[in-house]
Amino acid sequence: MKISSRFSVAVHILSLLALEPNAHHTSEWMAGSVNTNPVIIRRVTSQLKKAGLVAVRSGTGGATLVKPADQISLLDVYRAVEAVEEGELFGFHEHPNPQCPVGANIESVLQLVMLRAQTAMEQVLKDITLDQLSTELKHKIDEKK
Secondary structure, eight states: OOOOTHHHHHHHHHHHHHHOTTSOOOHHHHHHHHTSOHHHHHHHHHHHHHTTSEEEOSSSOOEEESSOGGGOBHHHHHHHHHOOOTTOSSOOOSOOOTTSHHHHHHHHHHHHHHHHHHHHHHHHHHTOBHHHHHHHHHHHHHHTO
């Protein structure tokens, strides 16, 4: 199982807003950078707006960060676009055989491990801000100039 690409698209969008604050951030412009359809950008931007991370101007379009980049964690972004309930990152296969000793007990044994893994991942995302990520991204961009 893997996390949907909405997370990486959302981070890409927010990175554009953080690194180029004076650009006119339309969905078409951002779609060119992400290399996707503007409709995808609008959907993800709408989720980011609902989470209070971006503002979107109607009419001429354009998006801006609502909070400073150092106040937006990757966990904020993840929660804005993934809509994974607490403790539900990993799914279990449905209807294991209750007559099998493994089938009857696997979920209860594995559930704690999966919850610990989700908690660890969320802690890593919480510890990284958009500002930190953007700084690293800017270094990479500058290296290639």
